[in-house]
Amino acid sequence: MARLVECIPNFSCSKEKDEAAYNALVDVAKSVPGCTLFDAQTDGNHNRCVFTMIGSPEAIEEVAFLLTKKAAEVIDMNKHVGEHSRMGATDVIPFVPTMGVTVEECVEMSKRLGQRIWDELKIPSFLYEDSASVPERRNLATCRKGQFEGMPEKLLQPEWAPDFGERKIHPTAGITAIGARMPLVAFNVNLATSDVEVAKKIAKVIRASSGGFKCCKAMGFMLEDRGIAQVSMNMVNYEVTPLNVVYEMIKALAERYGTYIVGSEVVGLTPAKALLDCAEHYLKLENFDAHNQVMEYHLVGME
């Protein structure tokens, strides 16, 4: 089975505002064997671009360094204007375990990369999400608060020394956030009620922020076109909080409010494992080893 990591770096430039800089980054993203550039999105208003790359841990770590180096060459944050919050030429580098790799290994990758971009490029960095050195740094928005312009002052505050590098930004490339996180699953559950308050009450019970499941973010919404209420969730770690667990909890709570689940949806790409774990639960599978027993895992990386 192939070992694969996804990396979704965000850069403070756009094809719309500086095509040469954007193209230079795309070229670097395609330059490392063993790494595939899946998608490149650019937004002129945000003056920001986001790459989605998948490859071996080694190739991904290397391309992330080379991209950070190139971004420092072609982007001057003193001249950057855009709607999106940002603090560095390479603003953020997330590593996501995709196949045959643990989130702990991605944490190690983020730490090696942080050290290297300080040693070789003199760009400081924060570790965030699962790589965070203290709980306050898990949230990217907290790390980025103050943005590029406010960062020199922020770094002098006792609690905001970078995880790598000195207490001052790189003069043109700023500072970067690097972190490992599990893949996110967008999971929505629809209820047989037009009362959005039911969905809101259920969301409050199941989400971590109000005392619910550790790796579940949830809100209650109205689906206006269908006239029904929806519990909309971001499952930020489906291994810690499985989809079937929140589904069964919502089912029980819906019954308590006199309604029931009519359907659900996963939005966008999801890792097979998040759903295979549900099949394992409902079929009461014993000794099931998805990575060895599911054919598709053997096909990835096949020559």
Added chain:
Amino acid sequence: MARLVECIPNFSCSKEKDEAAYNALVDVAKSVPGCTLFDAQTDGNHNRCVFTMIGSPEAIEEVAFLLTKKAAEVIDMNKHVGEHSRMGATDVIPFVPTMGVTVEECVEMSKRLGQRIWDELKIPSFLYEDSASVPERRNLATCRKGQFEGMPEKLLQPEWAPDFGERKIHPTAGITAIGARMPLVAFNVNLATSDVEVAKKIAKVIRASSGGFKCCKAMGFMLEDRGIAQVSMNMVNYEVTPLNVVYEMIKALAERYGTYIVGSEVVGLTPAKALLDCAEHYLKLENFDAHNQVMEYHLVGME
């Protein structure tokens, strides 16, 4: 997404009895770009070898032809002795849809291959399983009955003309069976009872042969080491008869006999889709498109 077909041809030779012939076949199996030889098993007592290859439909169809040609060159069925039933140098060629390919496309592959090995090699063939021209030919054992030695006489019977070729075997290569079938899922469900009769009664209700689900074969067994009864199934088409359907039926029948399901297992490799379909069922997923929404499908065939 990659388009992939699995092919598991069986040849009437073994590394143990004729290493040169075996090696010649292995070399051919590795010779076509776009096709990977996953596994090669050889059995001296059976005097038979089985290759597992996966690749694009085009590459698989080509390699299946080249292997049949090579087998006809290196194997003389008049001299073949082995415990396993056989009727040809290339005894059987199954095509199994693996990703982005329908079983109907595999049926077309089997028909083109049958025509070609007659046209170019003068080897006749039967179509079996989903490719069968009449229901009596679906079963490979029925096609092969009489074996190489009895085949000249069998082909003269009114109902046993080959699907391709004349009513006589190739003098040294015999006759070949070619067919498309869905991947098989070995699925067992364990019951909280030591009464094997309950498992046997349930198996009888759910299996096709006694009036149950069309694509389910089932038997009742005793798991002696655990002291519990098991319904052991071969699911021969999980799209026609989903795993969750037989699971729920067994659950209901177990209750009728005063027991319940304690667990289940899938044995060996299984296609992700057979289990993703179960997750879709139990989570009531709406508009779920596994091939577009499951990340791993996008990773297969990635460069």
